[in-house]
């Protein structure tokens with residue numbers, strides 16, 4: 001009777017539409033609707049048919065918590081208008097997490113038709129924006145900007161066109177360790193290269209000095225005083241010693257020696273690089289961590305301070321990791337030398353293995369085993385233990401063609417990366433912004449909280465390997481790559497690859 005009274009009372013009040021809702025569960029058990037619900041639906045009808053009961057999955061509103069969830073949701077979605085405002089405020093603004101979207105989808109169904117039309121307009125996926133010529137690029141751009149674009153054009157739009165930045169919350173950025181380790185390694189190899197550091201026993205004192213300098217030049221003194229980050233940074237101080245000692249040992253095993261450190265494209269002995277964007281040229285900027293040389297050969301090394309760093313041909317193919325191959329082209333043209341390795345080198349604080357085999361270049365290396373041994377003498381007798389990538393093909397006899405490349409393949413990949421960068425830059429200049437993230441990109445996106453398209457239109461990338469770049473087997477330098485040729489087809493075949501197709505779809 002209490003229910004009956006409440007319903008009668010409430011039915012006298014509204015002037016427009018009355019929504020009556022009830023929970024399906026509560027307190028961990030299923031609930032049945034009050035008999036009043038049946039009486040109401042028998043009593044009322046629309047176009048001669050009983051009123052339809054629409055289901056709203058309130059329990060998906062995780063932020064409301066389990067207790068009282070249905071009650072609060074009933075309040076939030078009590079009227080057509082409140083459904084509209086709630087959907088607008090949470091779902092369209094991007095605040096709602098994925099699990100809540102079902103609830104907001106149900107709320108959408110309860111909205112008035114004209115409000116639905118208004119929201120539908122908002123949800124039209126944007127493809128392009130028209131900005132004045134030159135608004136997209138000034139004179140320069142970076143390769144990492146292009147990689148952002150290939151990961152999600154909408155995230156690129158937020159960051160580089162609108163100039164949005166992640167809100168600073170005073171917490172540790174997580175980049176300090178990398179900054180300090182990069183600095184230590186730059187100074188360390190600079191002293192090694194210049195003959196200032198020649199004895200392993202001097203490394204500890206030197207590394208401490210590099211650390212102190214890194215703290216000073218980056219203004220991190222204040223961070224050292226903070227409890228959490230200070231402790232982490234002091235660990236990096238010890239890790240810096242360890243990394244220098246280990247890499248010195250690897251350095252001594254190699255005929256390749258550091259030639260360029262933290263070298264900037266267009267400076268430091270590396271000639272400028274430009275991209276053709278429409279009828280104008282845009283200068284590329286970027287910094288290369290390390291270039292090692294041996295005679296007329298060189299390798300590119302990029303330090304990464306996370307363990308899972310990898311450089312696969314698939315990521316190059318889809319534009320996610322074109323940076324090192326573009327740098328490789330810049331160095332090749334500048335030094336007039338030939339590339340035999342393009343590598344990430346993961347160096348991460350906190351890894352406490354006791355041997356130098358924890359260091360492994362990730363990326364592509366020559367398929368010439370003699371040169372692999374020049375890169376690391378250990379590769380001559382125990383390639384798996386060496387710092388050089390070593391992977392066999394499926395036949396377990398020959399080298400994996402996606403890791404071990406013939407000479408001309410480096411050129412093909414380099415040309416491909418440059419062409420892809422130009423296509424990406426061209427799309428940016430034409431205002432392409434469609435939210436179409438590569439799968440899982442949204443999980444680490446700085447703009448996820450304000451993006452209405454989070455995890456929508458996700459692109460699942462296909463597989464890609466050396467064959468995707470259209471290099472036929474007959475171009476290879478022999479089964480195990482015992483010999484090198486200087487074949488260079490100028491990248492003509494690689495350009496045919498339609499690798500930039502996916503970001504438009």
Ligand code: SF4
Nearest residue numbers: 152155442445448451
């Ligand atoms: S949240 Fe996802 S769709 Fe939105 S900008 Fe970020 S990566 Fe792109």
